[in-house]
Amino acid sequence: MVMKSAKIVEVFSSIQGEGVCLGQQQTFVRFYGCNLRCGFCDEAGKNKFKEYSGKELVKAIIKKNNRVVSLTGGEPLLYAGFLKEVLPELKKKGFIIYLETNGTLKNKLLEIVGFLDIISMDIKLPSSTGGKAFWKVHSDFLKASTRKKVFVKSVITNRTTLSDIKKAVSVIEKVNKAVFFILQPATNDDRVQKIKHIQKFLSVSSSRLDNVRLMPQVHKILGVR
Ligand code: SF4
Structure with a gap:
């Protein structure tokens, strides 16, 4: 569906603080x-946003x-109908397009994937989010993303379980074990949470995947947006 405008919170210039394009x-x-x-x-x-037309954006x-x-975002793929016009x-x-997504809206991704260069997708761990599991949904999304450069990120907290880490690893392993898997400790009030089982999470993930990294949100540590 074509969307003439989108609700946008802000457009700003800063340093990427997460994932493989860090810095x-x-x-x-x-x-x-x-x-x-x-x-x-x-x-x-x-709840503050401004409506942008494609031209304005x-x-x-x-x-x-x-x-x-x-x-x-938020979730940019909610605006796939708008992005189809703008991208x-x-x-x-000549812009390079980097998508940060929660990795749950595969059909929306398919509408715009041809215009993307890099996809940063989440695998949501229910023990971290407090919400439901999306293993199959994430798996389908990751498969659709491998047409482009893609990496996976999971936020970990002190509630994260090893069992959820293993399930996320399985999702990636079944698609391509070379896909980067980034474990990102949650940040509260600009302080990176100290995660008790972090070494275990890393060693279990690294024993099955080729590219596992532990990366906090660096922009928050540096005090930039
Ligand atoms: S952290 Fe969760 S709720 Fe917040 S924007 Fe990302 S996917 Fe949505």
Whole structure:
């Protein structure tokens, strides 16, 4: 479905603080709203947004003058119908498109995957989020993402169980064990949580996958947006 406008919280320039592009200067487009409710979410309860038309968004992105555009949220794939119109314009202008997604909306991904360069997808661990499991949904999403550069991220907290880590590892292993798996300790009030079983989580994951990394949210440690 074509969407003429999208609810966007902010368009800003900053440093990517997570995942395999850590430290890269990017323009962030933060979309409003999400289909999930994770317990550790720092976007929940934010209700300010502005409606952007496609043209207005392209203009705002050009103004920021960065080569990489990070679509983030909330959940950007809720706006696939809008992105379908905007991304071809951005690609024509030579932008690199980086999608940050919760990894649950495969059909929406398929509408725009051709315009993406890098996909950062979550595997939501129910013991971390306090919500339900999405193992099959994440598996299907990851399979659809392997057409592009993709890596997986899971937020871990002191409630995270080894059993959930093993299930996430299985999802990745069955698709491609070379896909990067990033364990990201939750951050509360800009402080990285100290996770009791972190070494165990790392060693179990690394014994089955080729590329496991422990990475906190560096932008929060540096005190940048
Ligand atoms: S998927 Fe991301 S934006 Fe959505 S509730 Fe979870 S942490 Fe928040």
